[in-house]
Amino acid sequence: MITRRDLLLSVPASVAGARLLHAQQPTFRVGAQNVPVYVTVTDANKRLVPGLEQGDFEIYDEKTKAPITIFDNQIQPVTVAVMLDSSGSMTMNLELLKQAAEQFVIRLLPEDRGRIGYFNDKIAFLSDFSNDRDMLIASIKDMQFGNPTRLFDSVLFSLDELKNVEGRKVILEFTDGADTASRSGLGEVLRRAREEEVMIYGIGLQSVMMGMRTKPDSALRKMAEETGGGYFELKDTDDLGPTFTRVAQELHSQYLLGFEPQTDGKVHKIDVRVTRPGLVARGRRSYQAPKS
Template identity: 35%
Template sequence: MRKYPILRSMLTGHFSLHRLFPAVCALALIAAVPSVRAQDDPLNKVHVPPPGTTTPTAEPKGAEAPAVTGAPSTRVKPGSVIRMNVDMVLVPVTVTDPMNRLVTGLEQEDFKIFENNGEQKIKTFAAEDAPVSIGVIFDLSGSMTSKLVRAKESILQFIKTANPQDEFFVIGFNDRPELIEDFTSSVEDIQARLATVRSGHRTALLDAIYFGVAKMKEARHERKALLVVSDGGDNRSRYTEGEVKAQVRESDVEIYSIGIFDPYAATPEERTGPLLLNELCEETGGRMFRVDDLSEMSDIAEKISTELRNQYVIGYTPRDLHRDGKWRKVKVKLNPPQGLPPLTVHARTGYYAPLQ
């Protein structure tokens, strides 16, 4: 199969071509790209080739590794920790094609970033698998009873395919949220705790998300994300939708969701649940994935894990350095190489400036 990379890409959903660099740069990149773990199998991933390149006769080693891109002066070396200072804004970015596949291999010059409609100068650019602090928000309400086994399996698949340096906590919720497992990198610890949970009662989804975002203040890594696994709307929370949206805006946490929604939802809360989750995800640059078949949950969880490991991270120093606490709108635009189909950018919509 290695002799036929195009056939292989059709079977796996992963199309990967390498740019042709000058010889000196090529040697440096070969030394820098980390080796790929045997269990890594990126889902629905498209690697963008440079104009004028040709398909190699054999897929190079490391072709499925996250792309190391950007000019040498701004490239972040694999394994390094991306840190944010008070005057630097970091924006994780996901790019997808019309078939909803990840697009990797883009360069810094393919992006433009704007704050309050004013273009900003990109100071740092990375496309590497940096560690993430992740909180799993797990719906344990009564309506999840028939879906509990599949949901547990999807959470474990998500964690098993993550970066080994990632850390996780798990919050379960029904009438109220409860910390099931504190920050850990141990799949075994999380698996043992998930084996003890039971479903029942009502759904305090907003309270659980609020708790999860607050818990992220204890995170070790600069990049932070929540994975919400739920089948419906909120019918028990004390926090309002407006309060949770405000808290999410003030954080730097991405929200992803696996939504197991009933197409024949009986209550207003169940009907508005998908809209609420989708809004929270889009606000932060994450995405919501609907589950049409419970057997697909583990594949969806792995897809989200792969997406988190293949994001671009753009850093810029705002031209407006006033510490006024005001909301600043952020927009990432693409100017990709010619010949590509229309691409979609997923990124946070803004941030609050610091007050001091």
């Protein structure tokens, strides 16, 4: 029998069996009367923790404990926009980035849908949302270079593309530098991600330009932390493949919790906790309450 842990730790050669299991699972839908919170749980060694139950979690809405009205520990299908920085600083590393993105696509499950895009001074999508892994991998090869870097705009373009998508929505954003040319800012990104309930993952690569080491835009971490996604900052391109693989593993091992929102029309802070000692829970930090 294939277990949840088997599925999470499977290598590409064994994905077919895991895919069959996933295809038999129903899609879970969250009603408008609940706030969905997708939660990643790790232990002290950063390993993903499966097998938890509803009683292992607590949710606090503005420091007041909220009853958990929805709980599901099965794999939830995801629609993900993968946006890759192809600005001039990535010239020497673009092929490695393409290979890493392929590792992520390979690990998408049959009910998942992905879309590949890139950004520099331009923002372009190389595919439609699809579960055709071969097509998505082929599209990665069409990335083009450019300058400068429109990080925030690329997130907003992705939000536009996800706006009419039903179900769980994720943006996976990669960059090796700071935003230098966006027409929008971090505040607008966070507002829309909160209101449209989109999780953002960030992968940042430190790079060397003219003998100096540069860091990815600090806003990338902020976007990930506020929306419940993970943030990974890399010093070595050798870590690109394993990190893109880790993101896929996390997306297929998260818990779905839900609670009834307040109805005051305000932005509310959320704190998700796991009660078992030694474990850490990560989820979105806020939601936009409806107004009664």
